Amino acid sequence: MASVAAQPPKTDHVQSSRDKSPPDRATECIHCRLPVPAGNAAWMVEGFCCIGCATAYRLIMGAGLGDYYTMAEQRPLGPTTDGSDPERYRWFDHPDFLEKYTRRADDGRYSVRLALSGIHCAACVWLLEKLPQFLPGVMDARVTWARSTIDLEWDPVRVSLARIATVLCELGYAPYPVSDGGIGDHRRRETREQLIRLAVAGAAAGNNMLIAAALYLGMFAGMAGSIEQLLRMASALVGVVSLVWPGRIFLIGALAALRTRTPHMDLPLALGLFVGTIGSVVNALRGVGDVYFDSISVLIFVLLLGRWIQTRQQRSAAEAIDLLNRLTPRWARRQLDGRFVQVPVTLLREGDIVQVRAEETIPVDGVVSLGRGSVDESILTGESASISKQVGDWVAAGSQNLQATLEIRASATGAQTRIGRIASLVEDAARRKPQIVQWADQMGGRFVVAVLMVAAATLGYWLWAEPAMAVDRVVALLIVACPCALAMATPLAIAVALARAAKHRILIKGGDVLQRLSGTGMVWLDKTGTLTRGQMQLIEWYGDESIQPAVAAIQSHSAHPIAVAMTRHLSRLVNTDDRLASKLQSVEQTSRGGIQANFDGMSIRIGNRRFVESFGGRQIDRFAAEVNQMLAGGITPVYVAADDQVVAVAGVGDPIRGDARWSLNEIRRLGWTVGILSGDHREIVARVARQLDIPPELAHGELLPEDKIRMVQPGFAKRIVTTTGSPNGTPASKTHTSTGTAGGTQECGRHTRIAKAKGTHGSGIDGTVVMIGDGVNDSAALAAASVGIAVRRGAETSLAAAPVYFAQEGLRDMVHLVRLAKTTMRTIRWNFAASLSYNVLAIGLAATGQINPLLAAILMPISSLTVVSLSLLMPHDWSHASEE
Amino acid sequence: MSVLFIALPVALLLGGAAVAAFVIAARGGQFDDLETPPRRILFDDREGRTPSRGNR
Numbered sequence: 001m002a003s004v005a006a007q008p009p010k011t012d013h014v015q016s017s018r019d020k021s022p023p024d025r026a027t028e029c030i031h032c033r034l035p036v037p038a039g040n041a042a043w044m045v046e047g048f049c050c051i052g053c054a055t056a057y058r059l060i061m062g063a064g065l066g067d068y069y070t071m072a073e074q075r076p077l078g079p080t081t082d083g084s085d086p087e088r089y090r091w092f093d094h095p096d097f098l099e100k101y102t103r104r105a106d107d108g109r110y111s112v113r114l115a116l117s118g119i120h121c122a123a124c125v126w127l128l129e130k131l132p133q134f135l136p137g138v139m140d141a142r143v144t145w146a147r148s149t150i151d152l153e154w155d156p157v158r159v160s161l162a163r164i165a166t167v168l169c170e171l172g173y174a175p176y177p178v179s180d181g182g183i184g185d186h187r188r189r190e191t192r193e194q195l196i197r198l199a200v201a202g203a204a205a206g207n208n209m210l211i212a213a214a215l216y217l218g219m220f221a222g223m224a225g226s227i228e229q230l231l232r233m234a235s236a237l238v239g240v241v242s243l244v245w246p247g248r249i250f251l252i253g254a255l256a257a258l259r260t261r262t263p264h265m266d267l268p269l270a271l272g273l274f275v276g277t278i279g280s281v282v283n284a285l286r287g288v289g290d291v292y293f294d295s296i297s298v299l300i301f302v303l304l305l306g307r308w309i310q311t312r313q314q315r316s317a318a319e320a321i322d323l324l325n326r327l328t329p330r331w332a333r334r335q336l337d338g339r340f341v342q343v344p345v346t347l348l349r350e351g352d353i354v355q356v357r358a359e360e361t362i363p364v365d366g367v368v369s370l371g372r373g374s375v376d377e378s379i380l381t382g383e384s385a386s387i388s389k390q391v392g393d394w395v396a397a398g399s400q401n402l403q404a405t406l407e408i409r410a411s412a413t414g415a416q417t418r419i420g421r422i423a424s425l426v427e428d429a430a431r432r433k434p435q436i437v438q439w440a441d442q443m444g445g446r447f448v449v450a451v452l453m454v455a456a457a458t459l460g461y462w463l464w465a466e467p468a469m470a471v472d473r474v475v476a477l478l479i480v481a482c483p484c485a486l487a488m489a490t491p492l493a494i495a496v497a498l499a500r501a502a503k504h505r506i507l508i509k510g511g512d513v514l515q516r517l518s519g520t521g522m523v524w525l526d527k528t529g530t531l532t533r534g535q536m537q538l539i540e541w542y543g544d545e546s547i548q549p550a551v552a553a554i555q556s557h558s559a560h561p562i563a564v565a566m567t568r569h570l571s572r573l574v575n576t577d578d579r580l581a582s583k584l585q586s587v588e589q590t591s592r593g594g595i596q597a598n599f600d601g602m603s604i605r606i607g608n609r610r611f612v613e614s615f616g617g618r619q620i621d622r623f624a625a626e627v628n629q630m631l632a633g634g635i636t637p638v639y640v641a642a643d644d645q646v647v648a649v650a651g652v653g654d655p656i657r658g659d660a661r662w663s664l665n666e667i668r669r670l671g672w673t674v675g676i677l678s679g680d681h682r683e684i685v686a687r688v689a690r691q692l693d694i695p696p697e698l699a700h701g702e703l704l705p706e707d708k709i710r711m712v713q714p715g716f717a718k719r720i721v722t723t724t725g726s727p728n729g730t731p732a733s734k735t736h737t738s739t740g741t742a743g744g745t746q747e748c749g750r751h752t753r754i755a756k757a758k759g760t761h762g763s764g765i766d767g768t769v770v771m772i773g774d775g776v777n778d779s780a781a782l783a784a785a786s787v788g789i790a791v792r793r794g795a796e797t798s799l800a801a802a803p804v805y806f807a808q809e810g811l812r813d814m815v816h817l818v819r820l821a822k823t824t825m826r827t828i829r830w831n832f833a834a835s836l837s838y839n840v841l842a843i844g845l846a847a848t849g850q851i852n853p854l855l856a857a858i859l860m861p862i863s864s865l866t867v868v869s870l871s872l873l874m875p876h877d878w879s880h881a882s883e884e
Numbered sequence: 885m886s887v888l889f890i891a892l893p894v895a896l897l898l899g900g901a902a903v904a905a906f907v908i909a910a911r912g913g914q915f916d917d918l919e920t921p922p923r924r925i926l927f928d929d930r931e932g933r934t935p936s937r938g939n940r
Contacts, residue, residue: 125924144917230892
């Protein structure tokens with residue numbers, strides 16, 4: 001796994017009335033190497049960025065495993081989840097869980113395989129495999145790097161699986177059950193058989209080449225008849241073994257293709273191999289005529305090698321993590337006789353009352369029956385702004401409860417929840433997607449027809465000219481016509497492309513993605529995190545700056561995204577410490593859209609305009625001009641008042657990424673039409689679209705996940721086309737959305753006036769629809785699109801729904817991917833041209849009777865070598881504009 | 885009679901034995917994971933390390 005050099009964190013430049021650059025105060029957290037904000041909030045521990053990292057450090061050092069820090073690659077890890085909630089993994093000990101996911105050995109030990117997130121280097125493997133050392137009761141721990149899983153054996157008497165899971169989480173590797181059941185076993189066996197076939201073919205090829213070398217020498221120097229016959233028989237034996245054992249799959253594949261009448265590259269391969277072997281066996285028994293066993297064995301080996309390379313490239317993420325499992329908790333507190341008891345979520349029924357505490361995930365769809373607070377519904381809407389909820393409001397399973405304990409009466413559970421239905425939509429969409437017939441297979445079909453015609457012609461000619469040699473000539477022709485290089489042309493080019501993409505942290509699950517992306521079509525983008533940074537940030541500050549420490553201290557008490565953004569930035573700018581915290585008193589979050597506190601005798605209030613008006617703040621229009629500018633640019637103004645007088649205005653917003661403009665222009669230049677599909681507010685989406693030259697009818701906001709699924713179907717994009725100066729009027733899109741607060745089935749109420757199609761960039765919208773979106777809440781749309789590209793979430797979750805995953809933020813990777821697709825298709829075409837010319841040459845020689853085994857043994861490897869070289873030397877342009 | 889009439893079949897038998905050994909090892913799962921062991925060899929051994937059992 002290549003280690004990528006870390007990007008130094010950029011300290012953002014905040015525009016202020018005096019335009020001063022902020023000092024860089026970041027030091028690195030000892031555990032995860034993310035910058036430690038130089039501020040002080042209640043949860044900060046000296047030297048670490050969070051309690052999670054501090055705990056992990058103590059655990060690791062306490063077990064005497066401090067070497068971990070010297071071995072870990074020089075790269076920031078990312079924040080460690082706080083494993084302090086001991087309840088989180090209780091459900092790992094439940095009998096249902098143990099029965100489904102674990103195995104019991106005869107001696108009482110249990111074994112389980114868990115998928116872990118956060119494994120990123122050899123040090124992680126080392127640390128995890130040392131688990132038996134510091135967690136008594138764990139007998140064995142083995143990590144499988146490629147699948148990011150750990151196989152554990154433990155003694156249930158001495159330690160519980162829940163405890164193990166908690167420790168894993170504290171170390172920074174959140175565990176999840178792997179639900180592959182029997183499918184995983186089957187795939188494992190298939191992979192082993194493939195390796196065995198390859199090895200046997202290799203052994204056969206090597207041995208046959210040795211024997212053939214002797215025979216070739218005999219061609220020139222003369223050889224005793226008996227020895228020659230011995231060698232031919234030995235060669236025949238090895239050759240037949242290589243056809244019957246490893247080569248069998250080509251014959252089977254060809255038969256299947258014939259039966260279903262689909263073109264496939266196996267057809268010409270099987271023809272050449274089969275006829276060639278039979279013919280050579282006959283000649284070996286006769287003692288007269290040429291034998292081609294060495295070429296056949298080498299052919300089989302090289303073909304299997306190509307296939308093996310191809311299979312290894314494909315990432316199998318779907319087996320790893322059950323999507324629904326990942327998104328909702330498996331454990332909940334249900335009300336029973338006035339108390340709340342822990343039960344598995346699978347046992348919850350409609351009408352049950354569940355209690356959800358702050359910072360927990362809500363396990364069911366339902367209505368709030370007690371309590372008032374706010375939730376984060378980004379899993380459904382993509383928007384991370386908090387939504388306040390009180391008695392009577394509907395809440396969704398999977399959303400995050402932010403502040404206060406809520407009691408919820410369940411209306412839907414499990415697969416019936418909205419998020420459960422979306423997860424099943426993902427599986428549905430993935431299943432229904434038609435497989436494109438690979439261009440290579442079509443070539444294979446045509447090739448076999450052409451070869452048969454030439455063979456027939458050759459047979460006819462030689463039967464007339466020199467009947468004794470006719471059959472031999474045709475057999476030879478069929479052997480050298482075997483398109484080994486042709487069959488490898490596509491897999492090799494794709495394998496190289498996928499490997500290069502992976503090095504640039506673009507993960508691709510299968511090669512057909514490249515073929516789809518090499519043409520033109522429609523790209524639908526998510527807004528948050530792709531076009532914008534995805535995080536609220538403090539962008540502007542006008543007014544009194546001396547009050548910033550107080551503001552930072554006050555806002556650190558709120559979990560609201562705006563407050564978090566302000567705290568994060570301000571605590572890097574200014575020195576906040578213990579003394580400040582002591583000056584702070586009576587912090588109170590009001591329901592009127594603001595927060596207020598007493599600081600050093602002053603009363604400070606922070607909030608929106610309505611809040612300021614509500615307490616009669618003076619000088620509210622002091623920064624009117626700047627505020628108007630903010631609103632026009634989509635930035636939220638936050639007023640700061642000291643002693644009832646407005647002294648400053650801060651601008652908080654989600655800024656457009658610096659590379660967005662360049663990326664979009666490149667994507668358009670490469671022949672794609674761009675649009676936005678977002679769950680965010682329509683005005684914000686419209687503003688972003690305007691700034692990036694996206695026509696309004698292609699920018700859609702306030703979409704539900706179900707809406708997006710409908711809109712990524714290929715037919716939909718055809719109907720919405722940009723008109724370039726059409727006299728029939730620009731299309732207006734009247735949009736009516738029903739907001740999803742009522743639960744249950746939602747009619748997707750979007751109506752868009754159908755525009756007269758007039759023509760677009762290039763060939764425009766021709767059926768390939770690309771969707772770039774969040775790996776979790778856009779997952780169904782990603783699975784339904786022709787090519788779904790997941791961003792932002794973890795790789796394992798994303799690749800369950802989408803075939804492509806961008807590990808880096810922004811759209812530059814899309815540009816790279818499209819370029820890579822075009823280059824790869826070009827390389828494939830070159831490969832075809834090269835290998836075809838060798839085949840034509842060989843067939844020509846065979847038809848005219850000039851071919852012999854030596855010549856064949858030279859020509860065919862050269863054609864393979866040419867194809868390999870072309871694939872490896874494929875040039876690619878990875879340049880891009882730097883982010884401003 | 886040339887020695888080749890014995891040597892060649894013996895050589896093929898030896899090759900067959902090697903293939904058989906490989907098949908047995910592969911079916912036993914020894915080639916399942918080729919990426920973790922290369923990283924594992926970089927670790928230093930410490931005294932008193934619990935020897936781990938081979939994987940299934």
